[in-house]
Amino acid sequence: MKARVTVTLKTGILDPQGKAIEGALKSLGVDGIASVRQGKVFDIELAGADRAKAEAALKAAADKLLANTVIENYRVEVLS
Amino acid sequence: MKARVTVTLKTGILDPQGKAIEGALKSLGVDGIASVRQGKVFDIELAGADRAKAEAALKAAADKLLANTVIENYRVEVLS
Amino acid sequence: MKSAILVFPGINRERDMARALKLISGHEPAMVWHAETSLPKGTDLVVMPGGFSYGDYLRCGAIAARSPVMDAVRAFAADGGLVLGVCNGFQILCESGLLPGILMRNARLKFICHDVHLRVERSDTPFTRGYNAGQVIRVPVAHGEGNYAADEETIRRLEGEGRVLYRYCSATGEIGDTHNINGAAQSIAGIVNVRGNVLGMMPHPENHVEDIMGCTDGRGLFAGLVAHLERAA
Amino acid sequence: MNRTDPPITPELVASHGLKPDEYERILKLIGRVPTFTELGIFSAMWNEHCSYKSSRIHLRGLPTKAPWVIQGPGENAGVIDIGDGQAVVFKMESHNHPSYIEPYQGATTGVGGILRDVFTMGARPIACLNALSFGDPSHPKTRHLVGGVVAGVGGYGNSFGVPTVGGQVRFHTRYDGNILVNAMAVGLADADKIFYAAASGVNMPIVYLGSKTGRDGIHGATMASAEFDDDSAEKRPTVQVGDPFAEKLLLEACLEIMETDCVIAIQDMGAAGLTCSAVEMGAKGDLGVDLDLDSVPTREQGMSAYEMMLSESQERMLMVLKPEKEKEAEAIFRKWGLDFAIVGYTTPSQRFVVKHGGDVMVDLPIKELESEAPLYDRPHVPSPQLPVVHARDVAPRLPVADALEKLIATPELCSKRWVWEQYDHVIGGNTVQRPGGDAAVVRVEDGPKGLALTVDVTPRYCEADPFEGGKQAVAEAWRNITAVGGRPLAITDNLNFGNPERPEIMGQFVGCLKGIAAACTALDFPVVSGNVSLYNETNGRGILPTPSIGGVGLLDDFTQSASLAFKAEGECILLIGE
Ligand SMILES: Nc1ncnc2c1ncn2[C@@H]1O[C@H](COP(=O)(O)OP(=O)(O)O)[C@@H](O)[C@H]1O
Numbered sequence: 001m002k003a004r005v006t007v008t009l010k011t012g013i014l015d016p017q018g019k020a021i022e023g024a025l026k027s028l029g030v031d032g033i034a035s036v037r038q039g040k041v042f043d044i045e046l047a048g049a050d051r052a053k054a055e056a057a058l059k060a061a062a063d064k065l066l067a068n069t070v071i072e073n074y075r076v077e078v079l080s
Numbered sequence: 081m082k083a084r085v086t087v088t089l090k091t092g093i094l095d096p097q098g099k100a101i102e103g104a105l106k107s108l109g110v111d112g113i114a115s116v117r118q119g120k121v122f123d124i125e126l127a128g129a130d131r132a133k134a135e136a137a138l139k140a141a142a143d144k145l146l147a148n149t150v151i152e153n154y155r156v157e158v159l160s
Numbered sequence: 161m162k163s164a165i166l167v168f169p170g171i172n173r174e175r176d177m178a179r180a181l182k183l184i185s186g187h188e189p190a191m192v193w194h195a196e197t198s199l200p201k202g203t204d205l206v207v208m209p210g211g212f213s214y215g216d217y218l219r220c221g222a223i224a225a226r227s228p229v230m231d232a233v234r235a236f237a238a239d240g241g242l243v244l245g246v247c248n249g250f251q252i253l254c255e256s257g258l259l260p261g262i263l264m265r266n267a268r269l270k271f272i273c274h275d276v277h278l279r280v281e282r283s284d285t286p287f288t289r290g291y292n293a294g295q296v297i298r299v300p301v302a303h304g305e306g307n308y309a310a311d312e313e314t315i316r317r318l319e320g321e322g323r324v325l326y327r328y329c330s331a332t333g334e335i336g337d338t339h340n341i342n343g344a345a346q347s348i349a350g351i352v353n354v355r356g357n358v359l360g361m362m363p364h365p366e367n368h369v370e371d372i373m374g375c376t377d378g379r380g381l382f383a384g385l386v387a388h389l390e391r392a393a
Numbered sequence: 394m395n396r397t398d399p400p401i402t403p404e405l406v407a408s409h410g411l412k413p414d415e416y417e418r419i420l421k422l423i424g425r426v427p428t429f430t431e432l433g434i435f436s437a438m439w440n441e442h443c444s445y446k447s448s449r450i451h452l453r454g455l456p457t458k459a460p461w462v463i464q465g466p467g468e469n470a471g472v473i474d475i476g477d478g479q480a481v482v483f484k485m486e487s488h489n490h491p492s493y494i495e496p497y498q499g500a501t502t503g504v505g506g507i508l509r510d511v512f513t514m515g516a517r518p519i520a521c522l523n524a525l526s527f528g529d530p531s532h533p534k535t536r537h538l539v540g541g542v543v544a545g546v547g548g549y550g551n552s553f554g555v556p557t558v559g560g561q562v563r564f565h566t567r568y569d570g571n572i573l574v575n576a577m578a579v580g581l582a583d584a585d586k587i588f589y590a591a592a593s594g595v596n597m598p599i600v601y602l603g604s605k606t607g608r609d610g611i612h613g614a615t616m617a618s619a620e621f622d623d624d625s626a627e628k629r630p631t632v633q634v635g636d637p638f639a640e641k642l643l644l645e646a647c648l649e650i651m652e653t654d655c656v657i658a659i660q661d662m663g664a665a666g667l668t669c670s671a672v673e674m675g676a677k678g679d680l681g682v683d684l685d686l687d688s689v690p691t692r693e694q695g696m697s698a699y700e701m702m703l704s705e706s707q708e709r710m711l712m713v714l715k716p717e718k719e720k721e722a723e724a725i726f727r728k729w730g731l732d733f734a735i736v737g738y739t740t741p742s743q744r745f746v747v748k749h750g751g752d753v754m755v756d757l758p759i760k761e762l763e764s765e766a767p768l769y770d771r772p773h774v775p776s777p778q779l780p781v782v783h784a785r786d787v788a789p790r791l792p793v794a795d796a797l798e799k800l801i802a803t804p805e806l807c808s809k810r811w812v813w814e815q816y817d818h819v820i821g822g823n824t825v826q827r828p829g830g831d832a833a834v835v836r837v838e839d840g841p842k843g844l845a846l847t848v849d850v851t852p853r854y855c856e857a858d859p860f861e862g863g864k865q866a867v868a869e870a871w872r873n874i875t876a877v878g879g880r881p882l883a884i885t886d887n888l889n890f891g892n893p894e895r896p897e898i899m900g901q902f903v904g905c906l907k908g909i910a911a912a913c914t915a916l917d918f919p920v921v922s923g924n925v926s927l928y929n930e931t932n933g934r935g936i937l938p939t940p941s942i943g944g945v946g947l948l949d950d951f952t953q954s955a956s957l958a959f960k961a962e963g964e965c966i967l968l969i970g971e
Pocket residue numbers: 522523524525557558559560561562806809812813816827828829830831832833849873
């Protein structure tokens with residue numbers, strides 16, 4: 001089974017990376033970019049075929065390691 | 081307008097971070113994870129309301145900066 | 161030797177580099193701001209020092225590689241000018257396409273700072289003529305993303321064309337996983353471009369150039385460049 | 394007043410960490426009920442962290458003077474003269490509570506804060522040190538905290554570009570719920586080009602520099618002065634995120650501006666950001682300050698006056714500029730890609746006035762705000778005297794060699810290489826003695842002078858006998874400096890203790906301080922800067938008393954420094970001392 005966990009910064013938390021990228025895009029002449037925030041994706045292959053079990057494992061993975069829930073939110077999707 | 085650019089490593093490119101996360105999840109006792117690959121997402125706000133223009137700007141942003149197309153693929157989605 | 165050090169926002173080893181260049185070449189290098197569009201007249205050597213240009217945000221060296229000054233550097237290199245990128249400079253060279261491949265996170269995902277041994281693979285290049293082939297030198301590393309990676313074809317070409325100039329090794333020159341500090345392909349610490357005039361390396365020879373600081377193994381690289389340029393002149 | 398501001402109730406006052414009698418004091422001082430923003434300002438200025446209300450009277454006992462002291466405690470950092478027109482600027486500060494909540498970001502912002510303190514005074518930072526105290530290695534949170542803090546200390550220092558050359562790491566179960574992250578920064582400046590916080594001159598522009606203001610760490614300073622309990626996780630304020638890249642730009646821009654003779658006064662925005670910095674600049678210069686918040690660069694929309702005044706967004710500074718130099722200064726900041734905005738002016742009124750959206754949100758007497766904070770002489774009892782144990786009375790439980798092996802394998806005593814190898818300790822090319830010895834030695838640019846730097850304290854000793862423990866910490870710093878060949882010059886301290894409202898904790902504090910004072914006086918080793926962190930306590934259990942001492946010494950010739958490695962076979966080993 002394939003899944004994706006997307007981790008993004010909570011609103012209000014400073015994103016130094018996003019800020020630097022925003023500036024770089026402006027100086028590269030890419031028009032119309034108002035703001036950029038950077039996050040992470042984890043593409044995960046799971047053994048087994050039990051969807052509910054997979055979702056539980058992914059949630060555990062996100063809570064324990066993939067996301068820093070003090071400053072980040074995450075979303076889990078089982079893709080296939 | 082809101083958009084998301086997702087950047088992932090091409091297959092075949094080694095991902096030391098993904099591998100380490102894989103190992104860490106195993107030692108944390110998260111079951112059933114077969115493999116992990118890490119990528120990036122960019123949540124972008126665009127000025128203006130022209131969808132075609134926005135897509136062109138995002139593609140330019142990805143080609144010029146957000147992705148290193150030697151090792152990474154990207155996908156652009158205009159969300160709203 | 162007239163050298164020019166490129167200063168990108170967030171670079172932080174430019175003073176170390178300037179000290180080494182001045183000490184060994186006798187000339188104060190020019191500091192060139194990233195927003196410039198040309199290099200000082202008569203530049204013999206362009207140096208991209210270590211540091212965290214743009215905080216290493218996005219990918220190391222990615223934003224700096226797209227600075228205005230880089231067009232001038234590309235033209236300079238195409239003309240055969242010597243370019244040296246150390247640490248972040250190496251990352252910038254890879255991101256700008258002047259060198260192949262990329263530097264990924266260290267295999268153990270941690271920043272590492274300590275002395276390492278490097279084997280000098282050949283001595284017949286401007287960047288290594290201060291050493292003997294097979295010589296082992298000791299210099300520090302300080303990086304979190306120095307794990308050199310490239311596709312198989314590129315690695316094969318690098319090896320086949322003798323473009324790997326420096327490799328991580330043991331104190332006696334053995335190559336192997338235990339000495340490969342960051343997991344780099346083929347223990348690669350430094351490579352040159354096809355033409356041989358652009359070197360990128362992760363370790364910091366500029367931090368081992370003074371006797372009074374305990375080790376001078378880094379001198380050979382700079383002294384070799386000076387000798388090369390003198391002969392060419 | 395703002396229509397959306399909550400009414401001032403006793404609960405609101407209490408939630409700002411102000412005691413009823415402290416609130417009475419405010420009412421008496423201003424003769425009316427404060428606005429919501431004013432209440433926030435009082436709570437920030439009068440909390441333990443900013444006002445030192447429990448510690449101030451005891452700190453007065455420390456020796457702070459010597460012929461080589463240029464600036465003692467009271468400024469952003471201490472300054473000492475090292476001859477040849479050069480000065481060393483240094484200070485240590487804690488970021489304990491934030492690091493427990495978010496270890497990586499807590500540690501980064503701690504390092505960032507102390508670096509700002511040093512370069513605000515005109516010095517280029519040349520070295521960092523850090524003293525870390527963690528809980529028992531087997532405690533479930535310890536591994537996560539250690540990993541995050543060490544990565545954070547390195548993450549910031551490495552990127553900013555300053556070598557981290559020394560420190561301490563300890564483990565003890567008493568830090569399980571309250572880790573300590575103490576960071577020290579050392580900088581080099583020209584002795585005649587030190588910059589201070591006191592504003593001077595009426596109608597001078599007050600300039601905001603650096604990163605934009607967000608809702609980060611609102612009430613961080615209040616939190617730093619509150620005890621933790623089990624639901625402190627729920628009280629999470631918006632965590633501050635460090636941006637070492639922005640700080641590096643701020644450093645270069647500030648040093649460049651300081652070269653131009655534009656700057657009258659400068660103050661970094663640390664705890665309680667805009668509030669503390671503006672009040673301090675005005676009060677120290679006997680001036681009033683008018684701020685217009687509409688000009689403050691913000692990261693988020695719709696920020697209230699309260700939020701802007703209390704935000705702890707990092708990488709920001711406040712400067713008073715010579716008006717004719719405004720354009721020149723602005724050009725430098727724009728070149729470095731930083732925000733630059735005139736947010737106010739100095740006034741002759743001695744009042745602190747803040748406007749937002751055309752309304753006056755704050756109008757307070759500035760001197761009183763800074764200096765009339767309550768001052769407590771909290772009750773303290775001496776620590777119980779523990780019986781003296783003589784070595785001869787203790788039956789050995791292990792053969793000496795086995796015991797030694799066991800000891801050096803403990804997390805406490807084993808090599809800390811795994812820590813310092815994650816810190817760039819060679820950048821700058823001036824690290825003569827790297828971590829691993831008694832003190833680090835850093836060359837003063839272009840030599841021949843060198844600085845010897847160390848951080849020391851043994852909390853076990855401080856708990857067993859606060860007075861002796863305090864003395865010992867200073868003596869160890871002194872010894873470590875002399876052991877590498879340095880002449881000890883001065884110290885900075887970071888006093889980490891539990892809840893000062895408990896007489897026995899206050900007793901530890903008072904005892905340690907007396908010991909530090911005694912040792913500093915005896916050794917002519919003055920205290921030039923420092924920081925107090927109280928309320929390091931969870932569920933009623935305090936940390937070990939941990940007064941970290943950061944020592945600085947001078948070598949006239951760094952090439953003469955001594956290191957601890959044996960140099961050759963067959964040489965004599967001498968043991969000196971008692
Ligand atoms: N957090 C740290 N950062 C950098 N260096 C450290 C750190 N902790 C310990 N060290 C270094 O390890 C060595 C031993 O430290 P410590 O055990 O405190 O020694 P001592 O008690 O003999 O002063 C010192 O050189 C010290 O600077």
